[in-house]
Amino acid sequence: MFRQVSESVFASPQIGIEAVAEAKALGIVRIINNRPEGESDDQIPGDAIEAAAREAGIDYVAIPVTHAGFSQAQVDAMTQALDTADGPVLAYCRSGTRSTLLWALARAKAGDSPAVIASKAAAAGYDVTPVRQLIEMLSAGG
Template sequence: MTTTPFRTLDDTFTAAGQIQPSDVTEAAAAGYALVINNRPEGEDPGQPTGAEIEAAAQAAGLSYVAIPVDHSGMRRDQVDAMKAALEAATGPVLAFCRSGTRSTFLWAFARAELGDAPADLVAKADAQGYNVRPLFG
């Protein structure tokens, strides 16, 4: 059983707070194809390293991408990397950070650039407790 709630925004994307290597096994069993790590190394004491999550993803047959975002804000290269990862994904994506908010913001920016209506993105995020309205206002 997952130690972190997975919040499914749509059939292609789920956000989560910090996951553990055991959560990756569960994600693979649930049909996810890609894990995106939006958490910088060492943000909190005791958080698993990116290498540990990546090794768990590889062992479970999942792809892994690291796009760390710290609290200074998001940059163009991070949005571009998220967009590329979403486009390349061969199935549902599980992205995580401390709470799932940075992952959801990156997803919303990327999906908007890929043509999704901001109102639809706001509604999907709202349904899972994330507020992306400020991104589009």
């Protein structure tokens, strides 16, 4: 269920309460919810995931991303959430794609190579093509 996109970041489709224990067993120290509340009827509410995470001793951050795209504030929030974690992080959304794309943008902003970012995402089963131009721009310091 969890796909490893980098040494310290995993992406996942929507998680349930039981997945928090699995995350804890993997050493996950922070869960990042990239799914807006109420996106679908079968969605587990973020506050339920947050409560389970905190009970398990895992930090929780919500950085909701709609299908409208990514903002600079979201990229900055993801960068901070990743950079301040004291261990592995799990980011989730409906399919894991928005979480991976936001991770890719954060890594590009940090100066990582667009080719390396794309390769890592692809190895985890995700395609960064929808934001590749933005990755190139951020990586170049734009």
